[in-house]
Amino acid sequence: MSKPHLVVGNKNYSSWSFRPWLAMKATGIDFTEEVVRLDSPDTKARIAEHSRAGRVPVLKHDGVMVWESLAIIEYLAERFPAARLWPADLKARALARSISNEMHAGFQALRSSCPMNMRRPRRRLDISAAALENVRRIDEMWQDCRATYGGDGAFLFGTFSAADAMYAPVVNRFDVYDLPASRPAKAYMEAVKALPAYREWEEAGRQEDWVIPHDEA
Numbered sequence: 001m002s003k004p005h006l007v008v009g010n011k012n013y014s015s016w017s018f019r020p021w022l023a024m025k026a027t028g029i030d031f032t033e034e035v036v037r038l039d040s041p042d043t044k045a046r047i048a049e050h051s052r053a054g055r056v057p058v059l060k061h062d063g064v065m066v067w068e069s070l071a072i073i074e075y076l077a078e079r080f081p082a083a084r085l086w087p088a089d090l091k092a093r094a095l096a097r098s099i100s101n102e103m104h105a106g107f108q109a110l111r112s113s114c115p116m117n118m119r120r121p122r123r124r125l126d127i128s129a130a131a132l133e134n135v136r137r138i139d140e141m142w143q144d145c146r147a148t149y150g151g152d153g154a155f156l157f158g159t160f161s162a163a164d165a166m167y168a169p170v171v172n173r174f175d176v177y178d179l180p181a182s183r184p185a186k187a188y189m190e191a192v193k194a195l196p197a198y199r200e201w202e203e204a205g206r207q208e209d210w211v212i213p214h215d216e217a
Helices: 015-027 043-048 069-079 090-105 108-113 129-150 162-176 183-193 196-207
Strands: 005-008 032-035 058-061 064-067
Touching: 005 015, 015 069, 015 162, 015 196, 058 069, 064 069, 069 090, 069 162, 090 129, 090 162, 108 129, 129 162, 129 183, 162 183, 162 196, 183 196
Parallel strands: 005 032
Antiparallel strands: 005 058, 058 064
């Protein structure tokens, strides 16, 4: 089996790229990567070299091409079962998949108000009522998962899982925009931010000098 090859966007901004990258890094899946600069004159052409979907991330592996973050993670879970990307318990796994899909499809107000930005100095941002409702829902989910399935672990389902990868960009948003969070949510955020893989991506994002104005809230 060859190494998976992941094509990602700017590490400072590309939340969707961050998710499968973190899923592989944090669980020890060996892979190669390629960064495509977003919002650049040649971005469309460069992405077209990898996928007709016109967006990143894209995973290439053993003749298979997968795009969309959650689809990539599901593929990885099938091909690399030792990574244990989903909880072993049926009920926990169902909840993990449900909240991951809710992240994939929802929280548009929060995304619009607070783009992921790894190098943004931490400071409070006033957000809309709709975005604040997204924040409350996410905090509620994190508390529920931790209380029900967290056990002695630090993550949503005890050990790191795909659900944590899906919410890692939200951890950045809660952090750098100083969004209101409960004590359990803050403890969870600290656990995610302490991951060596999270820190590696964060540092790479901070080193980029590319600026996308509409993502600088």
